[in-house]
Amino acid sequence: MKQWRIDDIGASTKYYNQWGRQKFSWRGITYFYFPWANYGFLKRVWPFRGWAKYEELTAEEWQKYLEIFYNNQIKPIVAVTATWVDEKSNLIPFPEKFPAEAATLKQAADEGRITVANHGLTHCLVGRHLPHFRYSNRKAHREFWPDLPSELHREHILESQKILEDYFARKIEIFVPSGNVWSIKTYEALKETNIKKVIAARYMLETNKAMEGIEFIQDDNFVRLHDRDLKLHNIKWLTKKISLYEKNNKR
């Protein structure tokens, strides 16, 4: 059975990860190239907007989506970023920044309707996360680059686990690195926590070294969504996606 996963809950990457689409391709052929797509506001508007900006899902929106998942016997993994990094580089814990949304997810976790996963402390490089006037800042919206100090990996892992475990009042056992970027330094830090699984598209960046006590799950088999998909679409979209998926995966 396929697993469903929704990433980026609580992450300010939805505001600040701004880059413009320069290449417009169809069936592998680029028919339009716009080198200025990263300039100023262009990166925020259609058709150049590559990612941001969109708003956090509300508690009401979650209620509707959770009901659809529940009615289709899907228990999604909800990957939460433990703090929102604001424009002044303050880190605001998820339950403080989005209390109603957090309460809805807590209730869903208590009822066994979702599995909460750790999607990092910040999702980004704090201080380098704001949009650039003329460049993409996509690289700064990955948190666990191998060239960052071990201490940073450790702090971010331990702090995010603490925030999520305290609030959701349960062990958090799944870690989903932002942008599939993680390192042996991240693994060393994870060993000090309750994390039992790392789910990502690829293994640690700098090594193939086997892990002990933590399992790596390549997420090829997952239906991967971002909260962005749920925010920019609607109930009808999700219902259709689920039924299409079920049609294609009938035994």
Ligand SMILES: [Zn+2]
């Ligand atoms: Zn993410």
